[in-house]
Amino acid sequence: MPEPAPPPAATGGPAPAPPPQPQDVLTPLTGAAVFLVLTIDPGGERTVRDLLPDLAGLxxxxxxxAPDGGLACVAGIGSDAWDRLFAGPRPAGLHPFRELVGPRHRAPATPGDLLFHIRAARMDLCFELAGLLTGRLAGAATVVDSAEGFRYFDNRDLLGFVDGTENPEGRAAAAAVTVGAEDPAFAGCSYVIVQKYLHDLDAWNALTVEQQELAVGRTKLTDVELPDAVKPPDSHVALTGVTGPDGEELQIMRFNMPFGSFAGGGEFGTYFIGYAATPAVTEEMLRNMFLGRRPGRHDRLLDFSTAVTGSLFHVPTADFLDDPPPAPPVPPETGAAEVAEAAPAPTESPATATASDGSLAIGSLKRTPAR
Structure with missing residues (x-):
């Protein structure tokens, strides 16, 4: 009679924890999007915290x-809002958007506590989810910027050039947008910068195609990068290329989309949204564009555009949103009545009480009046 097999050897400890689950940053380009930037009203922190675990369900x-609609939503949290919402450590790269003031052009910093980047094949899905989110936040947060994006022919912006050609793919895309061992408490997270630009469409269209191509650094029809011998050093492509200390190319993921309105003489544009594992890469691109690698060599596209918004957000993992860390303690100066209003239900720990006082094809295109 054969002897029974020996029991399996002990593993020596508990199974390793599963890796953090990122949000849907790397979903494919879609036909529609809604971009929402909000600020949190004083006392609205609890409502925002209550919404975060419900985002996936909504x-x-x-x-x-509409199962074939590919609906996705990425939520980002701004630097000031982070300390109002969560106790404990901060993401290493999170800070307010840094204004850039060059000799001729300026990238302003504008308010932004929350970002919702909603994408789908159809606008009705984006619109429905945006309505649910803003409805839940009514009285707790204020929408300070919004845009409804749409696909324009073969992924072109309204300047007529293909947008997002240099996005990385596959593993390179994941590496470009995902925080790793450099900030282990926030591994699997991302950062995102959003901007909106107003363009002088009449002045742009007055250029010849060749002049437009020299400003962008690519051919307009075929979307081929111009040779280095032809591409001007102040072209958009030349200035937005960033390399690391060993000469490696540093990349971001752009999900820009055109938007527009015919009211008030017309305002049309592209909403820039760039994801990265560190905001430093996108920030260097912007410095090159607005300040130039050399004095007076700013991005030539900026001569036809004016930056009007700029915000930076941390993109937590889906696991973080499902189970956020505790809220910060109530500040000592908070009045007794306000503490009572902000106090959690009796079943919760007092430590979780919330204070109640609490593009690059850039652009937006703006028509100038006929002269």
């Missing part, structure tokens, strides 16, 4: 009604 409730 997306599913809308997306289930």
């Amino acid at each position: 997306r599913r409730s809308v997306g289930f009604r």
Whole structure:
């Protein structure tokens, strides 16, 4: 009779924890998008915290009604809002958007506590989810910027050039947008910068195609990068290329989309949204554009555009949103009545109480009046 097999050897400890689950940053380009930037009203922190674990369920409730719609939503949190919402450590790269003032052009910093980047094949799905989110936040947060994006022919911006050609793919895309061992407490997270530009469309269209191509650094029809011998050093492509200390190319993921309105003489544009594992890469691109690698060599596209917004957000993992860390303690100066209003239910720990006082094809295109 054969002897029974020996029991399996002990593993020596508990199974390793599964890796953090990122949000849906790397979903494919879609035909529609809604971009929402909000500021948190004083006392609105609890409502915002209550919404975060429900984001995935709200997306599913809308997306289930159109399974082929590819509905996705990425949430980002600004630097000032982070300390109002969460106790504990901060992401290493999180800070307010840094204004850039060059000799001729300026990239302003504008308010932004929350970002919702909603994408789908159809606008009705984006619109429905945006309505649910803003409805839940009514009285707690204020929408300070919004845009409804759409696909324009073969992924072109309204300047007529293909947008996002240099996006990395596959593993390179994940490496470009995902925080790793450099900030282990926030591994799997990302950073995102959003901007909106107003362009002088009449002045742009007055250029010849060749002049436009020299400003962008690519051919307009075929989307081929110009040779280095032809590409001007102040072209958009030349200035937005960033390399690391060993000469490696540093990349971001752009999900820019055109938007527009015909009211008030017309305002049309592209909403820039760039994801990266560190905001430093996108920030260097912007410094090159607005300040130039050499004095007076700013991005030539900026001669036809004016930056009007700029915000930086941390993109936590989906696991973080499902189970956020505790809220910060109530500040000592908070009044007793306000503490009572902000106090959690009796079943919760007092430590979780929330204070109640609490592009690059750039651009937006703006028509100038006829002269």
